[in-house]
Amino acid sequence: MHSAIAKSQRSRGVIDRYREFLPVSASTPIVSLGEGNTPLIYCQRLSKRVGRDCRVFVKNEGVNPTGSFKDRGMTVAVSKSLERGANAIICASTGNTSASASAYAARAGILCIVILPAGKIATGKLLQAFVYGAKIVAIDGNFDAALRIVRDLGESGDFAIVNSINPDRIAGQKTAAFEIVDEMDEAPDFHLLPVGNAGNITAYWAGYREYQVYERSTKSPVMIGFQAARAAPIFYNRIIEKPETIASAIRIGNPASWKQARAAIAESRGAIDVVSDEEVVAAQNWLAQQEGIFVEPASAASIAGLFKCCESHEAAYSFQKIPEASRIVCTVTGHGLKDPDAIIERMEELKPLAATTNDVRRAIG
Numbered sequence: 115m116h117s118a119i120a121k122s123q124r125s126r127g128v129i130d131r132y133r134e135f136l137p138v139s140a141s142t143p144i145v146s147l148g149e150g151n152t153p154l155i156y157c158q159r160l161s162k163r164v165g166r167d168c169r170v171f172v173k174n175e176g177v178n179p180t181g182s183f184k185d186r187g188m189t190v191a192v193s194k195s196l197e198r199g200a201n202a203i204i205c206a207s208t209g210n211t212s213a214s215a216s217a218y219a220a221r222a223g224i225l226c227i228v229i230l231p232a233g234k235i236a237t238g239k240l241l242q243a244f245v246y247g248a249k250i251v252a253i254d255g256n257f258d259a260a261l262r263i264v265r266d267l268g269e270s271g272d273f274a275i276v277n278s279i280n281p282d283r284i285a286g287q288k289t290a291a292f293e294i295v296d297e298m299d300e301a302p303d304f305h306l307l308p309v310g311n312a313g314n315i316t317a318y319w320a321g322y323r324e325y326q327v328y329e330r331s332t333k334s335p336v337m338i339g340f341q342a343a344r345a346a347p348i349f350y351n352r353i354i355e356k357p358e359t360i361a362s363a364i365r366i367g368n369p370a371s372w373k374q375a376r377a378a379i380a381e382s383r384g385a386i387d388v389v390s391d392e393e394v395v396a397a398q399n400w401l402a403q404q405e406g407i408f409v410e411p412a413s414a415a416s417i418a419g420l421f422k423c424c425e426s427h428e429a430a431y432s433f434q435k436i437p438e439a440s441r442i443v444c445t446v447t448g449h450g451l452k453d454p455d456a457i458i459e460r461m462e463e464l465k466p467l468a469a470t471t472n473d474v475r476r477a478i479g
């Protein structure tokens with residue numbers, strides 16, 4: 115390749131960088147938007163909250179092309195769908211899957227159909243599906259009902275399903291674990307993340323295990339997943355008929371990868387826990403104001419969860435006696451700008467002042 119047009123690391127997608135670990139061949143048409151290669155940010159103030167010389171890193175998946183980790187799986191799922199001759203893909207979504215699917219479908223030149231729970235999608239995510247040109251169908255039901263319909267329609271063979279029940283999605287999402295190990299030269303000791311449909315915890319665990327088998331690391335982390343308190347089927351071990359939470363990306367009552375999530379938690383000697391909406395909002399604010407990282411509410415569940423592990427006697431996993439100098443990674447899954455409504459509600463109204471330096475100086479205080 116001519117050096118002037120050689121791809122920078124930044125613009126190479128996950129298939130390009132991890133091809134040997136993914137279900138693609140030389141004849142797979144690659145549909146990529148330069149996903150992955152996201153920052154793993156050392157967070158000093160978060161580390162201090164944990165103490166014991168531990169180091170906390172935030173894997174910021176909000177900087178993917180459509181603003182969430184879903185792009186890692188979507189590049190693989192859409193490429194494979196295209197290889198199999200699909201001319202339409204379909205998904206149910208709490209928002210980010212539809213945003214990602216519509217972008218990759220546009221890139222591939224195929225139709226994208228998204229089935230959404232009416233009135234339950236964050237504004238930014240709905241806007242994305244619309245602007246990328248998806249066919250949007252809103253239903254009077256929740257995500258779990260939307261996924262049931264998608265499964266039915268997918269069985270007809272007219273549409274390729276790109277929800278995380280598609281194993282190509284999970285394969286693509288494994289690459290986040292690869293990146294973390296590549297960057298740290300070893301797996302972390304603990305990995306914390308939000309859990310909704312449970313595809314991501316399944317994918318991270320698969321990625322860590324695979325890298326250990328290939329001797330890229332000598333261990334795999336303890337996996338700790340966090341659900342929203344009123345949408346916590348895995349934690350309570352029962353289907354939640356009407357899941358509720360401000361963290362709309364994890365508002366799921368019957369996760370598709372329930373068993374796999376349980377296996378990841380058991381095999382890693384980890385835990386599943388819950389965080390309240392109040393804890394999520396507090397963690398979202400804290401991370402923005404103390405570390406400069408603005409994430410959507412669901413993503414803040416991993417930070418709220420870290421605080422709980424450090425400070426609560428009720429935590430499913432306590433960090434009070436973890437080994438000194440442990441390395442902890444928290445995945446933040448999606449960008450804060452996707453869900454402005456959650457923030458606007460708590461903003462104070464801005465009353466304009468007279469346009470004089472003195473008035474402004476007085477207001478600053």
Ligand SMILES: *Cc1c(COP(=O)(O)O)cnc(C)c1O
Binds near residue numbers: 211278312449
């Ligand atoms: C999809 C999503 C989740 C949940 O991931 P699962 O794989 O469904 O467990 C969490 N946060 C954000 C921002 C998401 O888009």
